Amino acid sequence: MATSFDPFREFDRMAGSVLDAMQGPRKMPMDLYRDGDTYVLSADLPGIDPGSVDIDVDGQLLTIRAERTLPKGEGVKWITRERQAASYLRQLSLGQGIDTEKISASYDNGVLSVTIPVSERAKPRKIAVTTANDSAPAAIEDATAQS
Secondary structure, eight states: OOOOOOHHHHHHHHHHHHHHHHHOSBOOOEEEEEETTEEEEEEEOTTOOGGGOEEEEETTEEEEEEEEOOOOOTTOOOSOOOSOOEEEEEEEEOOSSBOGGGOEEEEETTEEEEEEEBOGGGSOOOOOOBOSSOSSBOOHHHHHHHO
16 A cells, blocks of 8 residues: 655644644533523543543632643554643633532543532522512412402
8 A cells, every 4th residue: 555745744733733732721612501400511521531620610710621641651652643632721700690519520421511500599589579568478369360
């Protein structure tokens, strides 16, 4: 099988890896949605050791960091190396109404899932209506039934 050497492609690959290294931490692709009273963040982190994932909350700022390291072996001669060791970073402003004490995370099949619950005080609630004559809540259904 004959292979051809393209010096421009090799130069492009080397320049890309140098520029990637200079850019610093990479962003991780993620999805964020609300399911009832909980926000769910799913971030792709393939090949990441779960022990390298660091999630912290500082005030209203959620920070996710992860590190991908590649195995190093004595006497290893790489044939091709397209996967790079990398640092990943994502920061999100949580805003008000989040219960930061109950945030949880899990990692499965290369996907990090972070569950972010809405605080009790930020959930929608009904307000009772009182009448001027007494402090008991008015029964709105009873008033409409008498009409």
